[in-house]
Amino acid sequence: MLHLRKIALFLAVVFCISLAGCSADAPQSKAAGSIDQTAVYRQNSASQQTQNLAKLCKVWGYAKYYHPAFLLGTSDWDAELLSLLSKASACETSDDVNALLHEWFTSLGEIDYKARIPKAASGSDASVSEADLSWTADADYLGEALVGDLAKLPTMLPTNLDRTHAPVFFDSLGVPDFSNEPEHGSDYTDPDFRLLGLFRLWNALDYYAPYLHLLDCDWDAVLLEAIPTMLDGTDRESYEAALASVTGELQDAHVWWSSTVEGTKLSYRSNPGEYYLPVPVSDVGGQLVVTGTADNCPLEKGDVLVSIDGETIDELAAEKKPYYSLPREDMLLTNAWRAIVNSETETMEVVVQRGGEECSFSVTGSEHSVSHTKSVLNGLDAFQVVGGNIGVLNPGVLESETELCNAMEELRNTDALIIDLRQYSGVIGLYFYIPTSYQPAIVVAKPNAATPGTFTKDPISCGYDSSLLTYSQSYYPYEKPVVILMDKNSVSRSEYLITILKQADNVTVIGEASTGADGNVAFLPLPGELQLQFTSFGIYEMDGAQTQCTGIQPDVAVHYTAERIREGRDEIMEAALDRLRRS
Missing domain, CATH: 2.30.42.10 (PDZ domain)
Structure with a gap:
């Protein structure tokens, strides 16, 4: 059993941004005396141009996350991309763009990570590959020379790599941190600026979004569709809309766009009214x-x-x-x-x-x-005891693990317990009240820093253990009947807790299917003073089942009706009380 504080820290959703900066010089979006790039983007057939730019996006992204020139911060990844965009767009054939990328890759210099490269490649049964990198070995797509170039990059990076200036590093939990990504001036008429934002976004998600294998769409097709959409616009709103069209395909309820400038609203907004x-x-x-x-x-x-x-x-x-x-x-x-x-x-x-x-x-x-959820919480107590000596716990009211321990001590002698996880829980330690005999566990898939695009699954044991008394005398095994309440508003941490708690034999879940968005979030800064929040950890049950996109299904389905709401009744709570009073 892990130390209580370590487990709580590991499982908490991260909502902070590191302020570490990139040491590389700020890239220049235009070289002095450069050609009219807007004209270049318009002169070629759309299909060839789009294919060229998509290939550039993928090769640049692969180098960005694998090549020591970028991982060690000796080359500026954005500046390198900006130097290639108009050239790639002007290429008339696939052979031309392959030759351009081959020459560029060679110019990045030797492949020296200043650290020992492991001999064994990753690929255990505990790994999930999200980024499809088969294209890196496709000579028909890239040409023999470029395939040979990419093959020089190891499939497994040094685990002790110095990522101080890398495009991505990882916090103590393993959440990817993109705060080294540079900001740029906002020229929404500049196709280079617009493509830079798109390519940064698509690659970050390609390598660090944990559920791409669940998507209803083809992720490469998303890129091919987004490129002409991005090039068709010339203003801020169309730029933001093109980026949002990409994240709209993620099927991730954690996705949230915001401005990095306090008080500034997005131009592309779902609710423009006041x-x-x-x-x-x-x-x-x-x-x-x-x-x-x-x-x-x-x-x-x-x-x-x-x-x-x-x-x-x-x-x-x-x-x-x-x-x-x-x-x-x-x-x-x-x-x-x-x-x-x-x-x-x-x-x-x-x-x-x-x-x-x-x-x-x-x-x-x-x-x-x-x-609705917050209005329900207004005036609620952290807990109460209702008729039949049934305890009701409101985790959304709790603000600390100490408050949880105090509430559960008061509920210790109840005959049954209702935990209302239609609320977003303010605490994580609920599973420490599951008796040891049930041995609940959950699988967390974290980004593997050594193999970008791959996530490593690790089981985490949860539940009450007598060793917890070393840290707190307040925990105990609650072995009497427990009912968890759930509906469409149950999301993220609430879903995490439900996934663990429902494994216990004394727990029944009642209500509606949950949202289906679980896992720690990461924050990606984008050119144009934007920031994207997205899911970066995968969450699985021990049998491999996932709740992302599907939601958790209740043991007993109960649905709200307008009629009962009009009467001031809570059908899901009533069903739980009725079940416990009859048990």
Whole structure:
């Protein structure tokens, strides 16, 4: 059993950015006296140009993460790409671009990592390859000379490589850190600038996104489609939209775009208005239903939204869909609700279905959206004991492991326990109350620093163990019946905990399937003062099953209805209480 603090640290989702900088000189996007690159990009056939640029993207990305010139910081990876873009675009044939890349690769210098290279290549049963690197050995695609060049790079990098100035290094948990990526001036009319952003994004995800094998799309095809889209635009919004179209294919609910400049909003935004419905809403069976009330607002609990400002909810959802990276289609309303209830005018014309009839209301908007999950937590205690001596734990209210221990001590003598993980848990140590006899475990797939594009799976044992008493007298095995509550709002850390807890024989999961987005997140800075958040760890059950995209399925399915919401009832909680009182 690992030390409690180490486990908690390892499993916590990381939401911080290292401030380490790149020591290389800032790259110049234009050489003095350079040709009109916009004209170069337009003069060739789109198909040949796109193929040339896609090949450049892939070869540059492979060198970026494998070649010592970049890993040791002796060459500026962005400057090298910028020097090649217009040349590659101007190549008339595949042979021409292959020759260009061969000459460029040779110019990077000797392959010396200043560290010992392991003799054995990676590839154990515990590894998952996400980046398809078979193209690096395809002479029909790259030509014999370039294939020979790439073969000079080892398949396994030194584990003690000095990554101080590398394009990616790894924090103490193993999360990839891209803070050495340089910023650039924002010239959205410059095709070089635009392609630099696209190529940085596509390669970072190709090598460090853990679930590419689950995607419904072909990842190479995403690149081929994004290149002409990126080149067609000349402004900030089209640049951001082209990048978002790539991450939209990840099916990753952790994907989140933001500006690196505090107070600056994205130009490409799902919610451009300044006002929102002043009441919380939730996805109930594929409809947005009002779940709370607000002063001076005519909307009531259980109202089903039909339209806002003349557009139906289905129409609004379809408009907002391109902005989101959805684990699956039925998650659109859950993810996009905030954008759907957004308006550019303070007075919103809202049509709802109430009691079988459609009703129209003028609603004064709020400057802030109202989260259903957060509104539920308002006023909740960390725990309570209800009829039948059943404890109810609200992890979303807890702020520390000490608070968890205190709450569980108070619940020690209850006859059964409900853990409400429809909330985002503020603590990670819930699984320390699972008795040792159940031996729950989970598999974490972390990026393998020695083989970019590969993730190494490691099982992590969880659950109560008497050795924990060395660190805290508060932990104990809760061996009486436990019910976990779950719905579409259960995501990330909550899903992680459910995956572990549900392995115990005394635990039953009740509710709806969870979101399907689990694993520590990484942050990637992009040219144009942008930052992307995405999942960087894979999470698997011991039998190899994953919850990404699919969500966790409950043992007992219970769904919300607008009718019960109108009555102020919580159907999932009621089902849990009924089950425990009958057990």
